[in-house]
Every structure is written in structure tokens, then in C-alpha cells.
Amino acid sequence: MPLARSLSMTSLSGLEDWDEEFDLEDAVLFEIAWEVANKVGGIYTVIQTKTRLTSEEWGENYFLVGPYMESNVRTQVELIEPLNPALKRTIDKMNSSGCKVYFGRWLIEGSPYVVLIDVAFTAWSLDRWKSELWESCGIGVPWFDREANDAVLFGFLTAWLLGEFAAQCEEPPHILAHFHEWLAGLGLMLCRQRRLPVATIFTTHATLLGRYLCAGNVDFYNNLINFNVDKEAGDRQIYHRYCLERAAARCAHVFTTVSQITAIEAEHLLKRKPDIVTPNGLNVKKFSAMHEFQNLHAQSKNRIQEFIRGHFYGHLDFNLDKCVFLFIAGRYEFSNKGADVFLEALARLNYLLRVNHSELTVIAFFIMPARTNNFNVETLKGQAVRKQLWDTAQTVKEKFGKKLYESLLVGQLPDVSKILDKEDFTMMKRAIFATQRQCQPPICTHNMLEDSSDPILNCLRRIGLFNSSADRVKVIFHPEFLSSTSPLLPMDYEEFVRGCHLGVFPSYYEPWGYTPAECTVMGIPSVSTNLSGFGCFMEEHIADPSAYGIYILDRRYRSVDESCNQLTSFLFQFCQQSRRQRIIQRNRTERLSDLLDWRYLGRYYVSARHMALAKAFPDTYYYESQDPTSKQGFRYPRPASVPPSPALSRHSSPHHSEAEDEDEERYDEDLEAEKDRLNIRQPFSLPYRNKSALPYVTPVSNGNSTPSSTTSPPSSITSPPSSVSSEKN
């Protein structure tokens, strides 16, 4: 069922036809990346998850090429003899010429073939190859940049491999080589320079320079057009890397990036507009039971609540059932990951909830690893106190039960006044006294090494969120990755995410953004930004993302203050949803996971490959969408030809669901799921106005009595800043 649905969600015109047109029988695909069977960063995840689909498509003609790292090979690769005779000859030839090339199966889903090249073994050729690189394109590589030197070796070896393979084939097949990131990019350049019969694709997952500029707190997006890229790269000592990256982008038959926002970045920093955007997907696990993820949410939420009970012992003056758990997670990059905006919005949310006398409590988790000195004694004590209360209650319960049982045995109703004796009361009183505490519940669960200079803690000090009992927003900073063996919060990341209500990722620089994507697949709504690849992708594909629990913050065209206001209003709206509304929203969110599945997103890679084959071998292959007009659809965010639907800009989920609450029978999940198909935006047609989006016109007229009736009328939500100011009055 989901697959059929996702097929129709395509925004690539003419995609369906290609399968018949493209005969891949005599084509061979090499996918080359430094992170093949070698985990360094995020590219590993991309390649590892994507492989299943690609192997299904290419079968025996699919080879991943990566560096040979002994420790990795021992754990995840089964070395075998190559079955393909041409490849066997190629590898034998290279091994006899002083290389070390291994062949095997990578033991991941799809178990693809891998060709692993021992880069260090050929380090003796480095000088010769560097001279050749210098002769051919005038790029030199500093001796002290080890990574770049590895890239030179890897590049020359992969180009050698491809060239040798082309020579070893009796009837040259159509070789397609897909290179990821600048570390592999040199191989591409050499393929072109040696005029090998290879169709080439280059994918950058982020640009080197963009990463450096954003890390340096440059006003990046506003100045994107104005950067003197050579100078910026040179000043940051990455000129040679930047040249390798840009040269690969220049030489590739097809150049791709992972998101629209990175496409814009690449266009200005690498001076080539990507031919196609190839978003990153996930392998979505399908549950057999229908709403299994909702049950998992409830289970995990209980465990988080347990933790909260211990953490806030002595100050549990809020109702845990009226508690919303928000979280932000990722590398500790304070402003790149948007922690600054999140904190500011939390402070404003706190104010809003207080002036509205809201009963709701928001608990915001910051899961960002920083340098620590192990757990905080106070937080550990909290969990111990909670355990003690639990034990006391269990002891009393047992005694109580025994007395009850005995009294029933003799056929008497128990005398309630005698059933708890003095001793029990003493024990319980002592337990209660133990929960007293003078200090505030801690914010940080660990002892920070740089407590006084930590940006999150300093920001909290400035905005004054100290977990006091008047605060409606409480903050817990967990400066370590989650682990199921932790004595404090014994959950792994996935369980934790499932137990939360909303993930908040207001990143400033995020080429793709796996964190919100993972939330979506687990059915947890999230906030992302139009500067993150994920946000752009969702904005493009869904007519009304916030109804689906995909809140997209505008950080591109708004000032930081306006973005904070917008985020505050998102959070405030989210807090005002009823439990039922949240459940419906989670159902909707979870339905989007098909959109993020490689089964759907893999198509973009397929079309990139076809495009490259058609460019390199125009006699054999023909790619339909060569004319620029049809390519526009997936090259530009939000095609100008599509008028924004009113549903998109004006309304968000509370109002939908609110309307449905009046008439509960109107929420029919299957029906709505069916409609989803239509709600997924088609870039080349007018967006369909979903029926579920219609009733929000009504609530103002028929005085509604749902608990969330305090919501401001929809009109005031139109622009978030105004909604915030109206709430303040």
C-alpha cells in the first residue's frame, strides 16, 4: 500500500517511463566514497542505507569503492573472489602493479560488492601523482594536509581502477561512476582528463566552504551571492580542498546535492547549479500492527515521565499528564544548530504560558554532547529518591494487600482505619520528608567542565529559566549522548525520541538534517527550518506541512527576532493542542515516512544516473527531461508557477483538528490517508485543497466548547509576531 502511494507522489515528471527506456543490462555502476565501509561522518549513513535499493536495481553490476581500513574490514566486510571476470582481471592487474585492492561483500542490507583500496600501500606514488595533478590542472596539495593527500592517492587509484576496468572489458560496457564528496572527487576529474568511457556523477552533501563560513559565524545566506569564494577559501587555509571540490563539480557529467538549500549554496560557492537534487532517505521499518508507533510513544513517554519525577522531586507541582516534552539533539554547535533561537523562543513561550495561566508544563531537553565530568550528584540523588518512594509504596502496598486478603478470608470487610498501622505511617512520612529539597531542580544532568563559558548555560542564565516552580517551561540539559545503560535516563536515542512530543531543530546550517527526518519516521512532529535540506524538501512536497507536524521555521527571509517569534508561536500552538489532536497529528506525521523512504527518494538518484548515462553516451541512452523547463520542477524550491495554497500560509494543525473535534466521527484515518496522496504537492499542477482543511472556516461561528477554545482566532495566527503580541495583552 505505501509503495503504491509513494509512486504517485513523485515530483519528477516522466519518471515512470524511464524504467522501460533504460536498459541497464550492459551498464556497470561504481559508487565511490571515502566512507564506504568506513564510518567517519554522515555520508556513511547515506550510503549504507541507500545501498539496499541500489543493489536491487543494479544487482551484480553494482560495486561500491572505498578505502581499505583493516579494522572496518574485519568487522563488516567478507572478502571474496570477484565474480565478474573483467573486474577480477582488473584487480589482479592492479595488485601485480604494486597496489593492494580487495574485493568483498559489505555485510549490510543488500550486501553489495565492495572494492576496497589500500591507500597507504601506494603512498610511495604520492609525489609522482601530485606532480601529475599539478601538470594536468594546476592544483597542488600541501604536504601537511593528510586528508587531502589521502584524497590524492584515493583519486588516482580509483581512476586507475576505472580505467583498467574499461580496458579489461572485451566489449566496453557503459560505466557509470558516482562520486561522493570532495575526498573522492579527484577520481572523477581524472576520469575526465584521461577521457575514460565513464559517465560521472558528483554529489556533495555540503560544501566545504559553506561549512567553514557558517562555523565562523558569517552572515551566510544574505551574503551568499557576494562572497569572493577564492579569497574566502584561501583565507581559511582550505584552498586546495576547495579547488578539488569545485573541479570535481565542474568536471562531472551530472552534479547533484542533497537539498535545495545546498543547491543554492553550491551554485554560489562552487559556481555550478546542481542538475538534480538527490535528497537523503531512510530505510523505513514497517510495523505490522497499525498504530504500533503510538504504543511505543506511550511506553517511552512513561519512562521519560519516570525520569522527570525523579529529576523534579520535591518540586513536582505540575501535572505530568499535562506535560509536553520538547527536545533538540545533535552536535553541540550552538548557533548552527539553532540552540540560540530555541532558547529564546522557550523564554518567550514561558512568558506566554504564564500570562495565560496555562496548566501545561513544557519540558525542553537539550541532548548535545559537551565536555563533562560525569553525572551530577543532585540528579543521581533525584532518581534514588524516586526509587525509594517507589519501594516504600510497594512495601506498604504489600502489607495492605495481605491484611485485606486476610480480612476477606474470614468473610469480613476490612476496617479501613486499622488497615494501615502507625508503623506504615511513620515509614511513609519519613519517605516524604526525604523528598524535601531546598534547591531548585538542576538544569544540567552532568558536571560541565566549562560551566562558566558554556553557551547554553550562559544563555539560560541570561533569559532566567531556572526551573523555578513559577516557570511553565523547564529545561534539562543532557550534555551526553543517550544510552540505554545510563543510570539516569536509561533509554537509547530512538526510544527517547519516540517518547517526546516535538523535536525542535531550528538550524541555521543543515545541508540535509537526518534528525527531523528520523522524528518524522517515528511519527514525532518536528520543527525544522527553510535553511535545512529536510525543511526545504518538506515544504516543496507538502501543501500544508504544519498540519502534518512538520513546522518549518523561516530563518532565511526573516531576522533572528522574527524567527524567534515564529518559533514561539509554533510552540505555543503546539502546546494548545489536546491530547487527541496530538495523536491525530502524530498519525499524519508518521504517514509522511513513505516520503522519506529510500524507495521513494532513491528515484532521484535513479534519474541522476540516467541523466549522466545520457550525457556521456548519447548514442545509447536518451534522457527525456533534457529541456530546462521540465527540470525546473526539481531544481528550484517552490516553483513560482504554483500559487501558495491558503491552507499553507494561514493555518496550522490546531485548527484542523479542533474542527474535527466538534464532530469526532469526521476523523477517519483511512479516509484521510487516502486524501494525503492529494495533499502531497504536485509541482506542476495546482495544489489540491484538502477536504480536511476546509472546516477551519467554521469554528469562530459556532461557539465551540472544546478545552482548547481559548485559542486565539485563526486570523491572529496569520503572522506569528502579531499573535505573540496579542497574547501578551
Add this chain to the structure above:
Amino acid sequence: MEYAVISIGHYSPCTLQIFVCTERVGLISGTVTSWFSESQTDKQEATFIFKRPWCRISTFDSMPVMDEAFVTLATNDVYSQGALVVGQCLRRHGTSRQTVVMVGPHVSQGERAALARVFHHVKEVDVLDSSDRAHLTMMGRPELGVTLTKLHCWALTQYTKCVFLDADTLVLCNVDELFDREELSAAPDPGWPDCFNSGVFVFRPSLQTHDRLLQWAREHGSFDGGDQGLLNSFFSDWATQDISKHLPFIYNLSTSAVYTYLPAFQQYGGEAKIVHFLGAVKPWHCKYDRQTGEVTLRDGAISRSHLGLFLNLWWVEYCQHVVPSFMETDTCQESGRHNQKESRVQHPDHSSRLLLAAPAEAVSQAESKACVLAYETESVEVTLNEDPHCMPQKEDLSLYTEKSFTPTAPNEMRTKPEDTPPGDEGGASEWTHPHDPPPNEESGASESGIFERSQSGEPPLELTASISELAVHLKPEEDDLERRRRWEEGRADYLGEDAFDNIKKKLDKFLK
């Protein structure tokens, strides 16, 4: 492979010590005569070819003094050009003391290598990772950054006495007699003669003094923001206490003083021993045209004044002795990489290699013949048929009129050794006295890289940012290697030649 050729003339029996760079590679004991007979030559003159260009021959009577040193400071690549000239001059004038250059953290590897070739000891100094006290002072008074670097010279405690020379000085003759003076001896500053000028001073390294200086800096700062103010307030009794600590002005002849008292300059200027290019215009800020020997100031005016005379001297020193060492560096680096270049490297007549500093007294005017001492691999025969002229120990300023410079430079700076067959007399030419007409002018003029280019309208030499720019002017084929070397040092000229647009052009050639 690199060689340096040492010519010595008739020599009385004594012990020879041969120094290559800083390390002593051989001690030739016994008499010169006997040693010569060992090397199958009965002539009493010899030319040695060594692995390094900078060699010294000392006799017992000028035994090197190991515990005293000349110290200079290079804070960046441009100043290290000045330091190279200082070091080179000291060597050429046959100092028996050690030479030390302190380099700041911003001096590139290439420059350090060049400095190591000239100086006995290259010492990296960085205030930020020095002792706590220096660091603290740095924190409290960040404006004293470079000054504090200079104070590091007091930490060179392996020497008992040192003479500090600024990198913008030019040593005109042997000034070893400075070591007879005590701490702190210096020459008066032309602007306020009760203060000494800190461009040249004699001092005794001592950690105690170093600490006291730093403490002084922290407590009192410097009244002029630099080292001179600091040192003058620290050694405040210099002006009045001991006249023997007043160095004669000829040991620190400030170029600016020339204008203020011209008659005095005309009277005594000829005795100058050390010139100090005080002020904003440093020699390396000027342009030098080797063809005409003219130094052009920044604003384009040709300097014909007395200042110009000194600038000219600096540039002659630089071009004759420092630039060749760079080419040496290059060829050395290439040879490791490119086998095909080796033949050229082995050319013995590379003009730059034939320069050396032999103590003038040691070299007699007697007829010389060559004997070759080859290190490591193949030996190369060189014959010197000509009388090698020794460098005068002290340049006579009166000789160096602008006119007399002009003919010197061109033939000395031939830079294309391949074009000259081995063993040809080009090898001797650089020993030509400035007054001599170049013996092989016709060949020299036609084959040299740089002079042709300056004749054909190439811009004159300029040392604005770094020596790398200079190298660009040297030779087209060296240019490519030099550029690559800069890439490999992480110093690509990303705003100029190495801009991506040029790379793109190369890529587009094969993308067609």
C-alpha cells in the same frame, strides 16, 4: 646535490677546518701542502666542492668563538630577507663568532630553510608559548608583542656575549671587535642622542636579566611602544655612566642622519661599518633594476641620494648572495623529485654556487688552480684558470659609486646554468671584481633569464610581500616549480595566478 666551491690560494702550512653551514664536516690537519699531495695535486691552490654552498675555512688564528654570537630577528618572511642579508654579510666578512637568527612563528618553512643555510642557529621564538612571565606580560600589554619577541635574545644563554643587529641593518665589514664591549653598549640614537638606538647593541644573555626586563615591561611599559623605549628606560644609566658603552656612530649609521648633518656624513661616512635603515622605507620596499643598478623608491622616484647608495649596497648584497641561495634551495628540492633535473643541478658553474665566504686574508692573490673535492656522489672537475679576486674585507665606500655598480650585476646573475657547458670559464666570472668588465659578457647577456626580461620591459625586482614574489621574476621554468612549492606549503596565490578561473581553463581543455 649541491656544491659550493671554495677557492683558496697559496697557504702556509697550518690546520684547516672546513665548515659546512653550521656543522663542521671535516678537519684537515697537517699542512696544507701535505693535504694537497694526498689529493693528487701538487698545486698549492684548490677549489673544493662541497655539499652546501656556505662553507667556511678557518685557520687556527681565526678559530671560531663558540660562545659569542651575532643575533638578529626575523618576525616575518619579509624581514627574514633583511636577516638573510645581515647573516650573509657577517659571513662574508669572516666573523669568527656564531650567527643566530630568531624567527617568529609566522616565518614560513621555506624561509627558515634559507635562514638555516646562512646562520649557525635558527631559533624559533614565540611569546605565547614561552615562559609564564613573558606570557603574562603579553597578556597585560598586548601592544608589546614584537618587542617581547626581541627581548628573547636575552634567553640565548648558550652564549656569554652577543651583539644584536636589527634585520634592517647592513654590515659593511668585519665588526667582531664589538665583542670587546660590555653590556649594554650601543650607539646614540640620531633623534635623541641621550638615548641609544636599539638596532645594534652588545649584551650578555641572562635569564635573570630577561626576567627583569619582562617585569619592567609589565610594570612600566615602553615609552615609545617599542623595544627601544623599554631598553632605554631599563638601562637608564647608559647616557651618563660609562663612555666605553657608547659605540661610535659608525656602528649604527642611521640613514636618516645622513640628511641632518650632511657634511659630517661626507667627512666620516666612508668609515661606516654598519648601516641601519631606520624609518619607514626599508630596502625591500624599493624596486631594484639589475640592469641599471638603480633603486626606485615606492613612489617611483629613483633614489640618487646617499640613501640610495646604501640601498644600492643592500640590493647588491641581496642579489649576489641571498637570491642565489634561494635558487639553491629550489634546485635542491627539485632534485629529490625530478630525476631529470639532476644533470642540471650537478652543473658546477651555477653562478650562485660559486660564491663563498673565505676570509680575505686567507686567500692570497697567487695563481690558483683547482682541485676538486667531491662529496657523496660523482665528482665534477672544475678548473679555475683565472685569478679569483677576493672580496675586500671592508668595502670601500668610495668605490661604490652608482656608476661602478652598473656593470657588476648583470654577469654575476646569470641564472641559467644549463646553457653554459661545464668547465667553461663562466664559473670564474662571479669572482670578477666590480671594476672588471665581465669576461664573457656576450654569453651572459644572451642567456640570462632575468636580465633579458628586464631589458624587454619586465618590471624591476620588488620585494613587497614575500620572497615568493621575487622568485616569480626569476625564471619562467622555475616559476612553475615555485608555484607548486607554494601550494605544497599551503601558500597558493589564490588571489592571483592560482585563482580558480585559471584552474578552470585547464580543466576546460580536457572537458571539450
